[in-house]
Amino acid sequence: MAGAYVRGRRLREADVAAWMAAAAPYLPGPGGRILDLGAGTGRFTAALARATGATVIACEPSAAMRAVFPAGMPLIGGTAEHLPFAPAAVDAVWASQMLHHVRDLDAFARGIRHVLRPGGHLLLRGGFGPPEAMPLRRWFPDAFRDFGALLTDVTARLATLGVSRTARIQVSQRYAGSAAELVDKVATRSLSNLATLPDDVFDAGLHAVRRDAPRLGYPLDERLDLVVCVG
Numbered sequence: 009m010a011g012a013y014v015r016g017r018r019l020r021e022a023d024v025a026a027w028m029a030a031a032a033p034y035l036p037g038p039g040g041r042i043l044d045l046g047a048g049t050g051r052f053t054a055a056l057a058r059a060t061g062a063t064v065i066a067c068e069p070s071a072a073m074r075a076v077f078p079a080g081m082p083l084i085g086g087t088a089e090h091l092p093f094a095p096a097a098v099d100a101v102w103a104s105q106m107l108h109h110v111r112d113l114d115a116f117a118r119g120i121r122h123v124l125r126p127g128g129h130l131l132l133r134g135g136f137g138p139p140e141a142m143p144l145r146r147w148f149p150d151a152f153r154d155f156g157a158l159l160t161d162v163t164a165r166l167a168t169l170g171v172s173r174t175a176r177i178q179v180s181q182r183y184a185g186s187a188a189e190l191v192d193k194v195a196t197r198s199l200s201n202l203a204t205l206p207d208d209v210f211d212a213g214l215h216a217v218r219r220d221a222p223r224l225g226y227p228l229d230e231r232l233d234l235v236v237c238v239g
């Protein structure tokens with residue numbers, strides 16, 4: 009699973025750099041502390057450290073994901089709902105494509121309020137636009153939920169605790185540079201939207217991707233959001 013994630017969710021260095029540039033105004037510099045929440049396989053952890061000079065601590069509940077995490081970076085097991093940190097322990101929380109996994113949004117909001125120092129930033133990275141805008145939706149029409157509603161819900165809960173939404177920035181990133189890359193990435197089934205489909209629905213979608221991929225224009229890019237909240 010974690011191996012498929014690394015292959016299917018890979019990003020070009022230029023795309024990671026674009027995310028770091030968008031996030032930079034809200035992140036601390038050397039001497040600061042950033043929590044990479046739901047860090048997965050560490051896709052952004054080292055980049056956050058390199059871009060800022062801050063100490064980055066990754067927190068990830070899945071043992072399988074932690075097992076392929078790069079060595080040498082602080083990594084602890086834990087969930088957003090039960091964060092194993094002291095109050096006001098970090099200057100910023102980077103939460104990339106993990107919000108839709110959270111079961112208890114009230115506990116998530118309380119955890120953010122607890123761990124973030126006053127005036128610190130929460131950065132929520134994800135696809136919070138309309139599901140129709142997702143590049144894979146044409147082949148998997150039932151796979152993409154409206155994460156915009158989830159964002160509205162969680163930001164309302166955060167606001168009651170004094171963590172207020174201040175910015176929403178869109179960043180473009182490459183999904184696939186060629187037909188072969190498109191098919192390879194989809195076949196990993198590493199997007200949770202695809203992983204939860206019934207097998208026959210996924211197989212039919214993948215068959216259609218293989219059929220259509222050679223006729224598409226490349227690169228195939230997608231736009232995701234960086235939502236910034238200040239606590």
Ligand SMILES: C[S@@+](CC[C@H](N)C(=O)[O-])C[C@H]1O[C@@H](n2cnc3c(N)ncnc32)[C@H](O)[C@@H]1O
Nearest residue numbers: 046047048051070073087088104105106109110
């Ligand atoms: C789609 S992955 C994103 C990983 C990484 N942030 C990235 O952008 O590559 C979602 C991650 O959230 C983690 N996760 C699931 N439930 C969580 C929770 N309640 N609290 C924190 N992380 C959670 C999963 O184990 C998974 O590694």
